[in-house]
Structures are given as C-alpha cells and as structure tokens.
Amino acid sequence: xxxxxxxxxxxxxxxxxxxxxxxxxxxxxxxxxxxxxxxxxxxxxxxxxxxxxxxxxxxxxxxxxxxxxxxxxxxxxxxxxxxxxxxxxxxxxxxxxxxxxxxxxxxxxxxxxxxxxxxxxxxxxxxxxxxxxxxxxxxxxxxxxxxxxxxxxxxxxxxxxxxxxxxxxxxxxxxxxxxxxxxxxxxxxxxxxxxxxxxxxxxxxxxxxxxxxxxxxxxxxxxxxxxxxxxxxxxxxxxxxxxxxxxxxxxxxxxxxxxxxxxxxxxxxxxxxxxxxxxxxxxxxxxxxxxxxxxxxxxxxxxxxxxxxxxxxxxxxxxx
Amino acid sequence: xxxxxxxxxxxxxxxxxxxxxxxxxxxxxxxxxxxxxxxxxxxxxxxxxxxxxxxxxxxxxxxxxxxxxxxxxxxxxxxxxxxxxxxxxxxxxxxxxxxxxxxxxxxxxxxxxxxxxxxxxxxxxxxxxxxxxxxxxxxxxxxxxxxxxxxxxxxxxxxxxxxxxxxxxxxxxxxxxxxxxxxxxxxxxxxxxxxxxxxxxxxxxxxxxxxxxxxxxxxxxxxxxxxxxxxxxxxxxxxxxxxxxxxxxxxxxx
Amino acid sequence: xxxxxxxxxxxxxxxxxxxxxxxxxxxxxxxxxxxxxxxxxxxxxxxxxxxxxxxxxxxxxxxxxxxxxxxxxxxxxxxxxxxxxxxxxxxxxxxxxxxxxxxxxxxxxxxxxxxxxxxxxxxxxxxxxxxxxxxxxxxxxxxxxxxxxxxxxxxxxxxxxxxxxxxxxxxxxxxxxxxxxxxxxxxxxxxxxxxxxxxxxxxxxxxxxxxxxxxxxxxxxxxxxxxxxxxxxxxxxxxxxxxxxxxxxxxxxxxxxxxxxxxxxxxxxxxxxxxxxxxxxxxxxxxxxxxxxxxxxxxxxxxxxxxxxxxxx
Numbered sequence: 004x005x006x007x008x009x010x011x012x013x014x015x016x017x018x019x020x021x022x023x024x025x026x027x028x029x030x031x032x033x034x035x036x037x038x039x040x041x042x043x044x045x046x047x048x049x050x051x052x053x054x055x056x057x058x059x060x061x062x063x064x065x066x067x068x069x070x071x072x073x074x075x076x077x078x079x080x081x082x083x084x085x086x087x088x089x090x091x092x093x094x095x096x097x098x099x100x101x102x103x104x105x106x107x108x109x110x111x112x113x114x115x116x117x118x119x120x121x122x123x124x125x126x127x128x129x130x131x132x133x134x135x136x137x138x139x140x141x142x143x144x145x146x147x148x149x150x151x152x153x154x155x156x157x158x159x160x161x162x163x164x165x166x167x168x169x170x171x172x173x174x175x176x177x178x179x180x181x182x183x184x185x186x187x188x189x190x191x192x193x194x195x196x197x198x199x200x201x202x203x204x205x206x207x208x209x210x211x212x213x214x215x216x217x218x219x220x221x222x223x224x225x226x227x228x229x230x231x232x233x234x235x236x237x238x239x240x241x242x243x244x245x246x247x248x249x250x251x252x253x254x255x256x257x258x259x260x261x262x263x264x265x266x267x268x269x270x271x272x273x274x275x276x277x278x279x280x281x282x283x284x285x286x287x288x289x290x291x292x293x294x295x296x297x298x299x300x301x302x303x304x305x306x307x308x309x310x311x312x313x314x315x316x317x318x319x320x321x322x323x
Numbered sequence: 324x325x326x327x328x329x330x331x332x333x334x335x336x337x338x339x340x341x342x343x344x345x346x347x348x349x350x351x352x353x354x355x356x357x358x359x360x361x362x363x364x365x366x367x368x369x370x371x372x373x374x375x376x377x378x379x380x381x382x383x384x385x386x387x388x389x390x391x392x393x394x395x396x397x398x399x400x401x402x403x404x405x406x407x408x409x410x411x412x413x414x415x416x417x418x419x420x421x422x423x424x425x426x427x428x429x430x431x432x433x434x435x436x437x438x439x440x441x442x443x444x445x446x447x448x449x450x451x452x453x454x455x456x457x458x459x460x461x462x463x464x465x466x467x468x469x470x471x472x473x474x475x476x477x478x479x480x481x482x483x484x485x486x487x488x489x490x491x492x493x494x495x496x497x498x499x500x501x502x503x504x505x506x507x508x509x510x511x512x513x514x515x516x517x518x519x520x521x522x523x524x525x526x527x528x529x530x531x532x533x534x535x536x537x538x539x540x541x542x543x544x545x546x547x548x549x550x551x552x553x554x555x556x557x558x559x560x561x562x563x564x565x566x567x568x569x570x571x572x573x574x575x576x577x
Numbered sequence: 578x579x580x581x582x583x584x585x586x587x588x589x590x591x592x593x594x595x596x597x598x599x600x601x602x603x604x605x606x607x608x609x610x611x612x613x614x615x616x617x618x619x620x621x622x623x624x625x626x627x628x629x630x631x632x633x634x635x636x637x638x639x640x641x642x643x644x645x646x647x648x649x650x651x652x653x654x655x656x657x658x659x660x661x662x663x664x665x666x667x668x669x670x671x672x673x674x675x676x677x678x679x680x681x682x683x684x685x686x687x688x689x690x691x692x693x694x695x696x697x698x699x700x701x702x703x704x705x706x707x708x709x710x711x712x713x714x715x716x717x718x719x720x721x722x723x724x725x726x727x728x729x730x731x732x733x734x735x736x737x738x739x740x741x742x743x744x745x746x747x748x749x750x751x752x753x754x755x756x757x758x759x760x761x762x763x764x765x766x767x768x769x770x771x772x773x774x775x776x777x778x779x780x781x782x783x784x785x786x787x788x789x790x791x792x793x794x795x796x797x798x799x800x801x802x803x804x805x806x807x808x809x810x811x812x813x814x815x816x817x818x819x820x821x822x823x824x825x826x827x828x829x830x831x832x833x834x835x836x837x838x839x840x841x842x843x844x845x846x847x848x849x850x851x852x853x854x855x856x857x858x859x860x861x862x863x864x865x866x867x868x869x870x871x872x873x874x875x876x877x878x879x880x881x882x883x884x885x886x887x888x889x890x
Contacts, residue, residue: 045504058792091794098792103785107884108808121795121803157883173793190502192366193531197575219504222534226577263509265538271513272506275474 005075006033007181007213008057013069015049015056023066024279026052028237030069034181039207039214041228041245043221043260045276049237050217051099054183057215058096059086073181088124097174099186101166105158111169112138112154118173141172144209145202164195168202175206182206183215188223200226221264225249230312233257236276236287243313253315255292286318294319324390325525326355326378326493331387333373333549347373348384349549355493360519360526362540362557364533364572370549371529375495378527379413380404391493409439412486416498418478422470428481429466432456435488455484459514476507483514487522495527500535512539533576537561545569578879581886585875589868596864597857601650604853605643650857659858664850669858672843677862679749680832680839684824686755687762692817695767699774699813700806703782714771722768730761730834747836758835762828766820773816777809784808811881818874822867 015027034040071078098104232242241254252258262270274291286299298318307320333348348370355361376382442448459480500508544554552566659669702711738746829841847855879885
C-alpha cells in the first residue's frame, strides 16, 4: 500500500554568507496510513527543518534536494499554486509555541475558521455543515469549555493549554491526511503535558490521520507513536516500532539518549553534537560513541535490518 | 536544620480599594536538613518561585519566619544580607537571561569575585575563573563569548560556576532543566549531584517534572495554590500519595 | 474597556489643568505690564495716559492679586468663557470659534493626504524590502521631509500658483485654496508615516503566526490584509494621532505663508501682542485637542489590540 508520506534521500542546506551549510543529510523515511511516526532527537538535530521541508515552509536561503512524495505525488517540483491546494488542507501543521503561533489580534474562532474559509478553493455553497458549526464542534471535542464563548476570545485571554488546543483544532478541522506536529509539549507544565498527549491521542483516533510527531520528549513519543525515527546531526540513525527503538535500541546514540532519562539514571554522554559547519566525515557520532572503531571514521554507516522493521545505520550492527 | 520556614505567608492586595487579597504563599512550613536534596513540586502559579524569592531575601513575607542556621533572615539588614548572599545562591530556568547581554562570559564569572573581593589581583581572578570553568566542564574558548552565543546547557553550567565561586551552603535550583533537552538535562543533573557530594551543598530543587524530582530528591513537598499539600520522603510520597493533587500529578505520568 | 477609558479621561483632565495653570502663571510672571501694553497698542504709544491705564486695569481686573485673577479665570474656563481679547476687544471664544474650523479642515486634509500616500507606500516598501522601490521611497520621502515647511510652501506657490496658475497664492476664498497649504503640511509628515508603516509591517511579517498563516494555505490577500496589515494598524494609528495633535498647534508657519485664517496665526498674534486672554484661550484649546486626540488614539489602540486591556486595563 502506498505510504501517505515518503521521503527519499532528502538533503537540505542553507546559504550562509558565501557557502551552503548542509543540515539534513540524505534522510529517508515513510509514514503509512493512520500511522504516527515519532521523529525524535536533540534540539538542533534537524527535526523541525525536516517538518518544514515537508510543508515547504523553509526560508528563502534554503537549498533542497531529494524527493518527498505524498500518496505517490512528488511535492518538491510542484508549483506553489498547486502545492497550496494540499498545504493547509491535506497536509497540515500543528506548530510549536502557542504563544507566538497564534495571531494576538484575531479571535481564536476566526483563526480556526479561516483554515477553511480563506482558502482559494473555498466555496460556501459546497459546505454541508456551516463552517462556524464545524469549528464549534471541534472546540467541544477538544474540551475547550464554554463552547459558544471561546470562539470570540483572543489568545491573550486563554491559558497556554487552551491555546495549544486551538492550534490542534486548526490541524483537525480540515480532515487532513497528514499532520506535522511540531514539539507539542515544549515548555509545558507537567499536567498540561499529559493533557496535550490525551488530546493528540483522541485526535488520532477520531480523525484517523497519519502524523509526523516531532519531539525531543521521549515519553511523549512513546505514548503516541506507532513507529519512531531517531535523528542525530541531520541524519536518521535508527527507525523501527516504538517498542523496538525504545526498549531495544540498537544505535549507540539511541541507547545513550534513553539512558540519559532521569528515570534511567541520567547517564551522561560526554561531548556535544558537532556544529553543522564542521561535521565529521563518515559517522557523525564518532567523537562521542563508546563503541567507535576504525570503520566509523572512514566509511559512512550502512543500513542494517536487525529485526523485521527495525533499521539501524551503524557499523557495529554488521553481521547481526 | 539548615533552613526552616515557619508559617510563611505572602499576600498581595489588589482592586480599587486594595481589598482583594491574593495569597501567593499561604502558611508554608518546611525544614531542610544539611546536605539534603529537597524538592518542591508544583505547576506554574503554585507559589514555588515566590517561596524561593522569600528565602533569597528578594521578597519580604507578609508574616512568618525564615530561619537559616537558626537565625531569622527576614529581619536582617542590608549589610548582613550582603554577607549571607555568599551562603544562599540560586540558579534559574532561563540561564541565558540571567547574564548581562553586554558582558562576556568571563566578566559574568568574574563578577562575584570582584563584588566580594575574593581575589588579590587580576591574575588570581583569572586563575579562579579558569579553575571553576574546568570544574563545571565549560571549555576555555567560551570565555570571550556573549550570552546569546552560547547554548542553554553551557549557560546553565556557567550559572552553576558563578554560584560555586562563592562557596554557598544552600543552592536553590528553580527549574534549571525545564528548557533543556534530555541529554543536556542529564549533564546538568549529574553536575548538580556531583557538586552536592563534593562541596557539602544543600540543594533546594524546584520542578514540575516528576521524573527528575524522583531521580534526585531525598524529600519533597508538593505545592498547590500557595500551600504545601503533602510532604515527605520521595519514595513514600510517590508510592502512596495521600492528597488528591499528588495523585493527579502522578497519574499525569505518561 | 470602560475602566480603561475612565482612567484615561481622568489623566486628560489632569493634564489640561496642569498645562493651563503653567501657561497662566508663566504669562503673568513675565515682565511687562499688561495694561501698559494694551494702551500702547490702542494709542500707538503716543498717549500713555495714566488714567487710561488705570481704567484698563479696572476693566480687566488687572489690579487684583494674581491668584484672584487665576481663580476667576478658571471659573470662566468651566463656562467656556475665556474673557475678552485685549487686542480685538471681542470675546475670545467667538474669535476662536470662527477660526477653529479652518485649522481643523486644513489639518485633517493634510493628515489624510499624508496617510493616503504614506500607508500604501509603507506597505509596498515592506513587502519589497531592500529592493528598488523600498530604497527609492525611503530616500525620496526623507529628502522631501527634510525640506523646511516655509521653503516647500514657497516653492509650491511659485510653481503651482504663479507659473501654472492652478491654485490661488493665499487666503481661503476658493475651494482650491486648501490644496497648496494642505500639501505643504502633508509633505512634512509623509516621511514619518511611510517609515512607521514600513516598520510596523516588517515587524509583523517576521512573526511566527505569519508562517502559520502560510501553512494554513490561506490566500495571499487574506494573509496580507487580515493578518499583516491588520496587526500593523495599531502602530500607524498612534503615529497618525500624534500627527493630528501636532498639526493643531504646529501649522502656524503654513497658516502664515498662505494667510490661512486659522488658530495658529491667531495664537501667533496673541503672543506678539501680549493678548493674554487670547493666548490662554488658544493654549487651552490646543491642549484640549491634543489630549483628546491622544485619548482617542489610546482607545482605538485598545480596541485594535486586545492585549492592551489585559495588561493595563
């Protein structure tokens, strides 16, 4: 069956001063129907850039190569006009940072309504249910209380949690196939974090959509993802089901990441992720990896399938 | 007992007639022993930051006493507080914001040395700064950088370095890792645990993250709406919570 | 919202009182005896009769102590009675009433012209930042705005009145009389309007929610109007409000050049003739206008930007 999203050999770089700095390096992944793919990794590893590449929201100085297919259709060569029919309708985004992602001078109801009404392909007559009614239904579903009154409120009148749910409403109202969720629990309180996970889980069940869940919160990834892809320094190092990757990590970086969790004893891995301008050749984790061997410095790690559906890019796994 | 809070209350008045009372902190009682790692869990608005500010002497409580090594520090004058500051230090949630954006990293670290005249001359000062940087694991090439040029993790290490120069007895940590990734969080938690062991420090760790608190705190207090609703050994509180709010917090573990 | 307006109104009253009191005492403390000045005006300095000065003193209560005069004056202000002009020997209020509409017409026309050019130009400059249009408009408006009012006024008169004979050189007789003075005033303001609009737009365009709007796939026109321009409005409203306030007192120069019978030239007259009641009346009115406009701007701003009410209100 055709995956909803297929990314093949994606490379993204940015023009900085007089050169191009490469960030995303030959990244390949896919998301199937109704599947949630958790894209995890540290801040700065390139996860958000990947999400922006799918939504074609990268800044003007970006250089993109490779292929991104939505249900078999290549997205990158599409004209802006043609892609705009997909973006915001079939491929939507739930951005991070509710405080800055919402227009402070527009009512939240309007901001959700315009996801439908202000699109070039909107036709009032074609609506089976009036848009306003649809917005109210979603607000109710996502437990944004005071159903009628929330529509007219401004973001400054709502709590952080409610703003987050407004953002999620914007993703839900269009009945999209693919939702790119960017760091939904960043800088969010403990109880609110559980609330956001609940809401996202509900959305996944109600709307049966595929999701790319970009997060650095492993707990959230575990709770919501069917499959997980681990990213380090612009490259995918491991993919598999959530259970496979988080319970039996094969890549040293994934293992180190999981052991750094406070409940696992907050083990420290020395060193820092190298800067994109000075990336080592061959394996990018070589300077921090406890299992580094000669091969890691000379050749790019290849992909190995350690168990069905579990893929690792590491020299160590050769022969396993 | 290193630190004792007795019936500490902080009330704010608002409204046209100044008749609406808001209790940021309500009748808080707690005791922290020497070399303990004491945690306070609470969401934003629970009063944990106000409590920290009261302990630091940045706010005066409306009523109640704060006893540090037996002495009520809420009644101290400016001169005494100047000396006391060396003893009670704090690190914050947004480390980069606690540095003067117009000073280099070096100046920021040298500042406590200069204020308290801990060094005889510029050479000794430099030695002290380099020494503390090595201690916390910040490389020397960061010295001439500005706060916006360093990462969150490094900024937090520098905050810790800055406080260590004064050899404090009590270090208050207000959500120091909320803004950090797991790996950087692990580095900071390890560093805190290490200095707790080596420097004879007492830590007061504020957080809303139960996993972190469970990992490093010996005893904890749960705060809600300005009050402490539950207090005790970390393991006991987490395995058999008594208050509804504590239960709610624990059920929000995903 | 109501609380917000009431608070602002109270401040406005306070400002009015403070400015008028300050002006009153400054004028009364400056050297020169008012009665003497009046007689000087009346008689041309030829007959400085002691008795005449005495009669004038009594007529205008100038022999009473200052604080009594002030108190009487303050009472008059409440009744909108500013006394009699020394120079014209007519009620101040009547004279002001005659001239105020002219100044208002001129000022508002000028602001309208400045906004008509400045707002679109600012928006386009922001959208085409650092391209040819942007650089050209910035340099051009800066140059034009730097030319002093009297110079641009005179140049306009030379070209459009004398050479092309499209508009009259001065006065308020024809419908077209307002064009040249309004344009002169507008030229001085258009640089600020354009620049503030450009800055306001640029600020908004780089915000996160603009990217989110693009991600939602909404029409570009909606993005620019409902999000970008709408959010940049508060800043330009403030600027335009200030400009209107400024015009009320600042058009003296233009009114003089074009012999436009307005409040500014009235005030100018009053100062040189030591016509104290007229002076005070004009100052109060201009202050009132300025603070009223500021209040209006504040209220409009709070209406446009909901965050204001919640942080200040």
